[in-house]
Amino acid sequence: MKQTIRIIQFIPIKSEISRGELFLGLINAQIGDLISLNGIGVYKVFDSNSIRLTSPARRLGDSTLKFYFIITDKEVEEDLKIAVEEYMKGLYDFTTKEDSA
Numbered sequence: 001m002k003q004t005i006r007i008i009q010f011i012p013i014k015s016e017i018s019r020g021e022l023f024l025g026l027i028n029a030q031i032g033d034l035i036s037l038n039g040i041g042v043y044k045v046f047d048s049n050s051i052r053l054t055s056p057a058r059r060l061g062d063s064t065l066k067f068y069f070i071i072t073d074k075e076v077e078e079d080l081k082i083a084v085e086e087y088m089k090g091l092y093d094f095t096t097k098e099d100s101a
Contacts, residue, residue, distance in 0.1 A: 003098075004020055004031070004032050005029055005030070005031050005032075005079055005080055005083040006029065006083075007026045007027060007029050007083060007084065008029060008030055009028040010025055010026070010027050010028075010042075010088075010091065011025050011026045011027075011028075011085065012025040013017070013025040013026065017019065017046075019045065020045065020046050020053065021043045021044065021045050022043065022044045022046075023041065023043050024042045024043065024044055024051075024088070024092065025042055026038075026039050026040065026041060026042070026056075027040045027042050027053075027084055027087075028040070029077065029080065029084070031049075031080070032053075037071075037080070039056035039068055040053050040055065040056065040080075040084075041052070041053065041055075041056070042053035042074075042084060042088065044092065050085070051081065051084060051085055051088060053077075053080065053084060053096065053100045055062070055071075079101040
């Protein structure tokens with residue numbers, strides 16, 4: 001079942017290219033009327049000319065706290081990735097190579 005996903009906000013973050021990826025920023029999204037997802041990391045992957053999404057983590061001193069729910073439903077995860085890719089295409093050119101990013 002395809003989920004209705006709406007991108008609420010994109011927070012761009014300036015970063016450097018690392019391991020063939022560029023951290024673009026954080027996305028906040030709404031899935032249907034049921035759940036809101038905040039602080040999802042968006043990376044541009046140059047090898048596959050696509051994006052990678054990551055779940056948020058918080059730092060406290062020397063420790064990293066991971067108190068979030070990972071999306072375990074692959075269909076919802078894929079729907080979210082497609083929605084983010086469509087949203088990001090309006091902001092970034094995903095056809096460029098690593099040396100021109």
